[in-house]
Each structure stands twice: as structure tokens, then as C-alpha cells.
Amino acid sequence: METRLNYLQIAPETMKLAVALESHLAKSGLEQSLYHLVKTRASQINGCAFCIHMHTRDARAHGETEERLYLLDAWRESPLYTERERAALAWTESLTHISETHAPDDVYEEVRKHFSEVETVNLTMLIGMINLWNRLAISMRSIHPVKKSAAA
Numbered sequence: 001m002e003t004r005l006n007y008l009q010i011a012p013e014t015m016k017l018a019v020a021l022e023s024h025l026a027k028s029g030l031e032q033s034l035y036h037l038v039k040t041r042a043s044q045i046n047g048c049a050f051c052i053h054m055h056t057r058d059a060r061a062h063g064e065t066e067e068r069l070y071l072l073d074a075w076r077e078s079p080l081y082t083e084r085e086r087a088a089l090a091w092t093e094s095l096t097h098i099s100e101t102h103a104p105d106d107v108y109e110e111v112r113k114h115f116s117e118v119e120t121v122n123l124t125m126l127i128g129m130i131n132l133w134n135r136l137a138i139s140m141r142s143i144h145p146v147k148k149s150a151a152a
Contacts, residue, residue, distance in 0.1 A: 004140045022129055028122040032062045034085055037072060038092050038123070039130045044073055045096045046134040053144035055130075084114040088123055095127045 008015050026035065036059035043051035056069050071078045075089050087110045094101045101107075111120055136142070 001141055001143060003143055007136055007140055018129070018132070021125070022133075025122060025126050025129060028119075028126075030119060030122055030126065033059070033064055034088055035126065036062060036064055037068075037081075037085060038088055038126055040069065041072055041075070041089055041092050042096045042127060042130040043134055045093065046131065046138065048134040048137050050137040050142040050144045051130070051134050087111045087114045091123065092127050095124065096131055 036055055039055040040052060040059060043055055059069060060066070068080050071080060072089075075081050075086065081089065087107075090107050091111045094103050094107045111123070115123060
């Protein structure tokens with residue numbers, strides 16, 4: 001697989017705006033563990049290897065455990081996630097599959113039990129942003145770093 005084009009170099013002003021929003025969301029008050037779980041889960045759903053690599057690495061750097069990262073794809077069956085995280089992960093899945101789910105009321109109501117109005121907007125923006133990043137990385141064939149000994 002070859003990278004199609006480097007969107008960061010080709011459209012720096014556009015990318016600067018996306019990075020600014022991303023930086024704002026990272027400091028919006030959502031806990032770092034939740035921030036990284038949401039980004040990783042959406043990236044898993046979308047099949048973005050570049051983003052999964054990046055966000056699991058970032059999550060570990062911020063103290064996330066390997067066990068929770070390994071089990072993220074099966075979060076509903078694991079007791080390792082808080083009710084707040086579960087609400088955010090369900091919202092993440094719903095919005096990432098929005099053409100199928102149409103953001104159902106029951107999932108939204110669960111989010112609202114655990115998140116303030118401002119947090120709900122910031123969480124929704126975070127989910128939208130990771131879906132944007134996934135679409136950029138997948139469509140432009142971004143390739144995650146590979147150690148030479150691990151390459152096929």
C-alpha cells in the first residue's frame with residue numbers, strides 16, 4: 001500500500017484549523033482516558049490502522065491499560081469500563097454508524113445521564129473529529145509506523 005497524498009503538506013491551512021479544533025477538544029474537560037477510548041473505538045469501527053496505532057499508543061502514554069485496550073472492541077461484555085465510558089462508547093458507535101442508527105433516543109438519553117450539555121457537545125464533536133481523521137487517513141492511505149523487524 002502506498003500513501004496517495006500527504007494532506008498535511010498539501011492543505012496546511014485547512015489542516016491547521018482541524019488541528020486547532022482537535023487541540024481544543026483535548027482540553028475541553030473530557031477525561032483523557034475517555035478521549036482516547038472514544039478515538040480508538042471509532043477507529044476500530046472504521047478500520048483505520050493508522051489511527052488505531054496512534055490512539056492506542058497515545059492512550060498507553062496517558063496511563064491506559066493494555067487490558068482495557070485489548071477488550072475495547074467487546075466493551076459491552078467487560079466490567080472494566082465505567083457507566084460514563086459505556087455511555088460514551090455507545091454514543092461513539094451510534095454516531096460512527098449514523099446512517100444505520102440515526103442517533104437513537106435511548107443512547108442519547110444514556111449520554112445525558114452521565115454528561116453535562118457542554119460535555120455532550122464536546123463528546124459529539126470529538127466523535128465527529130475522529131471520524132473525519134479516519135476518513136482522511138483511510139482515503140489517503142496513511143500508513144502507520146512499522147518497525148523493520150515487524151514488517152511482513
